[in-house]
Amino acid sequence: MIVLRLPGGLSLRLRPRALVVGLAGTLLALALAVLAVGAGDYPIAPADVLRVLAGGGSPADRFIVTELRLPRLVTALAVGAALGLAGAVFQSLTRNPLGSPDVLGVTSGAATGALVVVVVGGGSAALAGAAAAGGLATGLLLYALAGRHGVGGHRLVLVGIGVTAILTGVNGWLLTRAPLMDAARAALWLTGSLDGRGWANALPVLGALAVLLPAVLLARAPALRLLEMGDDSAAGLGVPVRRVRVAALGAAVLLVSVAAAAAGPVSFLALTAPHLARRLTRAPGPNLLPSAVVGAALLLAADQLAQHAVAGRQLPVGVVTGVLGGGYLAWLLAGERGGRR
């Protein structure tokens, strides 16, 4: 723990390890992004990529980088950061390592919204809007069902599992109602994909991150840390428990919803990123910023794998996050159990 003391009574407390993880993760994600922009059927050298990003470069390079590849990359980074951050908040609030938006039904709710648009008909803007609305509505439903008694960890997880089950049924029914072509498109969306994503997809997620990250999450991080010791302890230390919880839950649901609107329900990222972040920082607490950074780097890497792992054939990124994330988590949890007891 490093303490910075500034004149005027200001003091900041920093964990060196968390700081290193955050910085290294950011650098890694950026380096990966430069390489990724250069990769593809028309390869561009990293130096040329940097030249374009600095405002120069040849017209062809400029077009390919800023119009074709960069939007998808930025979408990946933003969606990854949003999901990592939201996952860290959910796990902290539920005091449960499995308390992720996938398990609690927020992601399924976003899928329901999108599927309704597929069945009723509508463009991709309507689909994104409906996905966000579905996620938010599910968040409200969760709060209405589990919130009366203070959104205790167990209750929220159990109610969430029930909600997920119901929504999975509804989603299956909606898929059978959709015309065949639309059902195929919907199935692709449900896997989670960054294919063909442009600035219009990236901007809402970036906006949500820009507002929610500092305003709600970083400002509330100390209170979230205390909430992990139990509601009573946190209240005894002066945390306005209900208010902090509603604000954090609302922000996390919003992030998941806009992320799902941009890229579909990308599975397992919100669950895996905070685990990996905590392993790296070895710090107790929600590890908000490291989780966001790890999420961004992970989704970017997964999307590169999805594009280039199988030659001549692109996979939806959700397939990669599902296989790798799920596998990593199973390995991690099996190892922890074996190691501890």
Place this chain on the structure above:
Amino acid sequence: MTGPDEKGTLMRPDTPRLVGDALTLGYDRRTVAEDLTVAVPDGSFTVIIGPNACGKSTLLRALARLLRPARGTVLLDGADIHRRPARQVARTLGLLPQSAVAPDGLTVAELVSRGRYPHQGLLRQWSREDERVVDQAMADTGVVELADRPVDELSGGQRQRVWIAMALAQQTPLLLLDEPTTYLDIAHQVEVLDLCARLHDEQGRTLVAVLHDLHQAARYATHLVAMRGGRVVAAGDPRRIVTTDLVEEVFGLPCRIIEDPETGTPLVLPAVRRSGTDGEPAPTVAGRC
């Protein structure tokens, strides 16, 4: 350790800082206590006792601002505790709840330093004062040598001392403890209660604890509150109020009371009731010896 703050001197001298006035308490539709009035004398070590489900923990939760009374008010320094901001209350009144969980891997020093939360801000995260108070709290509770150990590796007694250290770091003149000795063996129970007594005697803090053991309550309390069925049956100096009649009324337990040879406080001995005899309780001594 710096003592309690000076707010008390601003109050009318005859009104205690913490008062529960005509409280109706309950959860959802189940009412636990009605029209309950309790005053915590300033500078006392108040202990609340009573049989299971008598409402003693519920009362403590109300006094700690964790439970909003259905009727009546909890007054802290003369103002409704529920109308005051949580953080402001937390600078006057500390709490050791039953349900505290230490997150995995959190060290003792980190846990104790969390007690500084009500005194900190976004840009004032760790002042020299914070550091000094945390060091002092760890010294007062004898956990300095545990500072870098993870809390989840400690024994029950050590852990409880660490949680008390966290509450001390909060620097509150009032400290509420909900069953601080539950799940501890007898030696650790005494250790924790001795620590509480020291905080009361040497630092002048007002303590309120819920305890199960009547003998320990009578030994350590300066002010005893005996509850049954959501009512206060008796309140006052344990040497004065602990009688066979009271124990019979509160716990339904026939007993004898002798003087604790160590402290001179009342020592309650349950009467022998063997099955097979005609059920007549052993002779009891009326009143305190």
